[in-house]
Amino acid sequence: MTLFAVLWIGGVTITGFAIYHELDEIFDSALRETTGQIIPIALQEYRLKSSGQTVAALPAAVATSFQSRRGHVHYFLQDSNGAILVQSKGADAGLLPDPPTNGFRNYGEFRYYMRFLPSERVWIVVAQELHERSEATLSLWLGLASPLLAFLPLAGFAVWRTVGSATAPIRRVSRELEVRGGDHLEPIDDTGLPGELAPVISAVNTLLTRLKAALDQERAFAANAAHELRNPIASARAQVQLARQQARGHGRPRESREYRLAARAVWTPHRKDAADVARRRRPWSLA
Amino acid sequence: MRILLIEDEPLLGEAVATHLKKIHAVDWLQSLDAGCSAMRAVNYDLLLLDLNLPDGYGIDLLRSVRGSGQKLPVIVITARDQIRDRIDGLNAGADDYVLKPFDLDELTARIHSVQRRAVALPNPRQSIGSITVDQIARKVWRGDQEIPLTAREWAILECFTHRLGTIVSKAKLEEVLYDFGSEIESNAVEVYVSRLRKKLGSDSISTMRGLGYRMDR
Known part of the structure; x- marks a missing residue:
């Protein structure tokens, strides 16, 4: 997901810069074309002013043409010394770059196109506000990025859901292992586990089974050992107690048969095999 | 028992x-x-x-x-x-x-x-009519006087005290006596019931003809 987003952003950035460059060229081309249209008007105005006649407003068709060039355009005519001979209405002479040179140039908040007119030995300087280009570029960027902005949350949600459902069995196993006590050695439920994890759980279950069997054998051994020890002790104790009772009843201590039997009981190894008994287990009918 | x-x-x-x-x-x-x-x-x-x-x-x-x-x-x-x-x-x-x-x-x-x-008798000391039986001490009193009983007599009495108000068959009493001797006389039960009656009172044990005996509460 992250790689996809990075690639997308990278692609959009490269495309954005390429289109921005093309847009710049289109704007410059339009500015050059506009300049070509302004030159006769500006020269006519310069000639009228030079001859002392009244300067008329620009023809309506020319003004409309300027507006269609996306943004305000100002123009100046300068002589070789930089003196302003003619300027469009509302143009601020303080913003002119000094000195004029042929070609395009950015200065302040304007994009300038300057051209020397050898016939009149004057410079035509046309300025276009840069924010027009910025707005166009911003619109371009927004257009390119908006699908990504809409797609990223959706893709993130989809990835979250997919990863969540894929890892749910793993989390289940993790929780089961967390809550297990030390004595809980039953196999782990491996249903629904991903194929990569199933062999691991299978191996763990095998280990648990072997561990449980070993512990059961150990317990059985301890129980049987206790059983084998307790039986002769119980016999000896009971026989001794019985002998004492009988001795008290007869009024004299004696080296009784019970004492001898009790002593023998302690040393007689018990050979009862608990496993054999377990194998012989069966229900008993009392009918 | x-x-x-x-x-x-x-x-x-x-x-x-x-x-x-x-x-x-x-x-x-x-x-x-x-x-x-x-x-x-x-x-x-x-x-x-x-x-x-x-x-x-x-x-x-x-x-x-x-x-x-x-x-x-x-x-x-x-x-x-x-x-x-x-x-x-x-x-x-x-x-x-x-x-x-x-x-x-x-x-x-x-x-x-x-x-x-x-037998639902949590108290080991029972009062039955005029007699008192202590199951732990294995002693019987009639009023304030302790009555000595033999082992067989006690076995018969214990059998009755665990079944107060119910009929105890002769066969059951014979089973109780069985282990005290290798041979049981055919009239052993009658003999020991008779001895108990003499010691505890003639009305302490009732004869239910053809069925057995009964000790009332």
């Missing part, structure tokens, strides 16, 4: 049987097969059951006893001391679980305790 002891350890079985025979009729058998046969033939009052026996596991017999609906009190006597074994034994229907080695007097006390619970 007639007790069946199933214990394969000869020295222990012999000691327990000898000890209990002073006050009860005891049949001592050393295998589950023999114990099953005895239970089919005799109506015992209590079963002392070892678990590890040569021909099987005592818990299986216990489950069969409970499965058949018998209320026979059962005390498990075993060397298996694991908590799991004790739980299994009690869950299988044992009334008590005694671990080896045990004191013979403690075993006797547990037998009496289980028996009292079985």
Whole structure:
């Protein structure tokens, strides 16, 4: 997901810069074309002013043409010394770059196109506000990025859901292992586990089974050992107690048969095999 | 009280049987097969059951006893001391679980305790008409006067006190007397009932013709 987003952003950035460059060229081309249209008007105005006649407003068709060039355009005519001979209405002479040179140039908040007119030995300087280009570029960027902005949350949600459902069995196993006590050695439920994890759980279950069997054998051994020890002790104790009772009843201590039997009981190894008994287990009918 | 002891350890079985025979009729058998046969033939009052026996596991017999609906009190006597074994034994229907080695007097006390619970007599001291019976001390008083009883007389009286108000058959009384002598006279029951009547009062035990005897509350 992250790689996809990075690639997308990278692609959009490269495309954005390429289109921005093309847009710049289109704007410059339009500015050059506009300049070509302004030159006769500006020269006519310069000639009228030079001859002392009244300067008329620009023809309506020319003004409309300027507006269609996306943004305000100002123009100046300068002589070789930089003196302003003619300027469009509302143009601020303080913003002119000094000195004029042929070609395009950015200065302040304007994009300038300057051209020397050898016939009149004057410079035509046309300025276009840069924010027009910025707005166009911003619109371009927004257009390119908006699908990504809409797609990223959706893709993130989809990835979250997919990863969540894929890892749910793993989390289940993790929780089961967390809550297990030390004595809980039953196999782990491996249903629904991903194929990569199933062999691991299978191996763990095998280990648990072997561990449980070993512990059961150990317990059985301890129980049987206790059983084998307790039986002769119980016999000896009971026989001794019985002998004492009988001795008290007869009024004299004696080296009784019970004492001898009790002593023998302690040393007689018990050979009862608990496993054999377990194998012989069966229900008993009392009918 | 007639007790069946199933214990394969000869020295222990012999000691327990000898000890209990002073006050009860005891049949001592050393295998589950023999114990099953005895239970089919005799109506015992209590079963002392070892678990590890040569021909099987005592818990299986216990489950069969409970499965058949018998209320026979059962005390498990075993060397298996694991908590799991004790739980299994009690869950299988044992009334008590005694671990080896045990004191013979403690075993006797547990037998009496289980028996009292079985006959719903939690108080070991009973007042029956004009007589008072102490099951623990095994003594009887008529008013303030203690009445001496022989072992057989006590066995008969104990059998009645566990079944007050109900008819006790002659066969059941013979079973109680059975272990006290190798031979039982045909009129042994009548003889001991007669002796008890003389000691406790002529109206203490009623004869139910053709059915048996009854001691009223």
